[in-house]
């Protein structure tokens with residue numbers, strides 16, 4: 001009889017993981033996926049209630065994307081970025097069409113971190129200034145510049161680029177100023193103006209934000225926040241750089257999250273849903289004025305990777321975008337998002353551990369607390385990498401066939417944009433059970 005290979009053991013032995021203690025890793029072996037579900041090696045089926053890492057927006061196994069991949073692979077897998085290719089040209093044109101305002105010219109890389117590295121360089125070359133303002137509760141990627149912008153616990157393990165100044169978070173449930181909306185006057189936005197004043201506007205290149213903070217807890221800003229940041233940046237001659245890596249491509253019920261507030265950033269980074277995560281790709285798109293700046297003699301955009309403008313990845317992104325359009329997935333995210341938001345909010349009634357439920361479209365956070373009065377969290381930033389209550393809730397959901405990501409103190413519920421009402425019910429019913437684990441640990 002053929003010996004069964006223990007692939008988990010083999011991977012543990014030979015492959016480093018991401019953001020984990022190596023010795024504590026005990027994963028499921030994933031074998032295949034289709035639609036909103038994936039299966040492990042033993043054939044057990046799981047509802048993907050977080051789109052893997054909030055990236056499999058199209059669900060799994062899209063025929064159009066697979067065909068585009070194999071068609072392009074059969075024609076041209078790779079060309080040096082010094083050549084032009086049809087997929088890069090067509091994708092650049094398409095992104096100018098679907099992104100807001102006069103966002104116009106794109107640089108293509110391989111993921112979110114690289115997209116933000118390109119944004120940093122663009123902003124610094126364009127303004128001739130070095131400082132960047134970002135926030136504590138943020139994640140922008142693992143590479144040197146992107147991790148320096150990042151303010152979440154992961155940044156404490158890295159020394160990245162210098163020149164980053166942090167602004168207060170826009171976190172109404174736990175306002176850093178101890179204020180309450182709307183009496184707060186959206187102080188978290190106003191304070192950015194104070195920071196620019198103190199740092200010296202001549203030295204600040206840009207303000208970098210996720211329009212809804214993702215892996216630091218699905219923090220939805222008040223409606224005034226993004227427009228006010230836009231105003232402050234305009235008044236100060238500072239660029240507004242928006243990281244739509246997680247929020248882009250329909251996740252929040254619009255193509256891009258900034259559209260909820262009619263804000264046009266100067267530079268926007270994206271990845272994840274750009275290809276539906278079928279293949280890696282990042283993009284950094286800049287407004288016309290920035291594109292024009294680099295058209296002038298002597299203004300060099302000194303940047304690049306071997307795999308920039310990779311034809312295979314660009315061809316897949318074009319097919320993915322067509323999938324969003326033909327299947328009306330942005331609209332489905334909006335409609336199903338309303339259903340999901342209602343169902344999750346209802347969980348508050350039966351679960352003492354549910355402190356706050358917030359989100360837009362198919363991008364929801366369920367923040368858990370030991371005590372609703374004191375808002376004492378189950379998990380603090382220091383405990384992110386340790387076994388904790390949120391991880392136990394996710395494990396309980398997994399045992400019942402639903403995969404849901406946990407991040408510090410919040411569950412991230414973000415199913416693929418193809419999700420239907422029945423699947424939402426299936427996922428929420430399991431969460432209803434799994435939350436009992438946290439309820440039992442309430443004060």
Ligand SMILES: Cc1ncc(COP(=O)(O)O)c(C=O)c1O
Nearest residue numbers: 111112113139140141214245246
């Ligand atoms: C908002 C945001 N920006 C950037 C990144 C980094 O993307 P990548 O992991 O593709 O480098 C992430 C990843 O989760 C993200 O959520």
